[in-house]
Amino acid sequence: MQGASRIRLDEIDIRLLSVLQREGRISKTDLADRINLSVSACFERMQKLEQAKLIQSYHAVVNPAIFGNLQMFHAHIILKTHRAVDFGMFENYVRQISMITECYALGGGVDYSIKVFASTVSQYQRLIDDMLDANLGVDRYFTYIVTKVIKVRDLTVTELQDIRRDGDNDLLAG
Numbered sequence: 001m002q003g004a005s006r007i008r009l010d011e012i013d014i015r016l017l018s019v020l021q022r023e024g025r026i027s028k029t030d031l032a033d034r035i036n037l038s039v040s041a042c043f044e045r046m047q048k049l050e051q052a053k054l055i056q057s058y059h060a061v062v063n064p065a066i067f068g069n070l071q072m073f074h075a076h077i078i079l080k081t082h083r084a085v086d087f088g089m090f091e092n093y094v095r096q097i098s099m100i101t102e103c104y105a106l107g108g109g110v111d112y113s114i115k116v117f118a119s120t121v122s123q124y125q126r127l128i129d130d131m132l133d134a135n136l137g138v139d140r141y142f143t144y145i146v147t148k149v150i151k152v153r154d155l156t157v158t159e160l161q162d163i164r165r166d167g168d169n170d171l172l173a174g
Contacts, residue, residue: 016049017054079139080137099127
């Protein structure tokens with residue numbers, strides 16, 4: 001959880017987050033009943049968790065397939081130079097392109113991994129060509145077309161805790 005400061009979560013926070021992960025549209029009254037708090041106390045906890053950036057957003061997950069035969073592409077991007085200004089220029093450009101739904105800066109031999117939705121291969125290629133024409137310092141890119149989605153999910157609060165606890169134990173065991 002980069003950027004978020006570590007805060008201590010008690011059992012009520014965990015229950016609150018778990019319910020919100022499963023049922024993001026639950027009313028505050030129902031949520032408060034579910035975790036055995038008053039509505040005002042529940043709302044205060046929600047605000048505390050939002051301010052601590054533990055709750056990043058409330059949103060609906062829309063099925064892109066409903067909008068037609070969209071193709072999903074993943075691309076790995078390598079930049080020519082690796083100065084902060086080069087990374088900043090690339091990242092600012094990517095933030096403006098709605099077809100690029102995810103972008104990750106990577107360590108190792110690849111600088112970025114992006115996820116793109118396009119209606120055709122040629123539409124995707126136009127996006128890449130525009131990126132190259134924008135002089136963003138792209139040296140090479142590697143395209144992968146997604147043929148089948150096997151698994152997409154977020155970690156639950158309990159899984160996040162388990163991973164952190166196991167990681168802390170690994171550090172202590174050595």
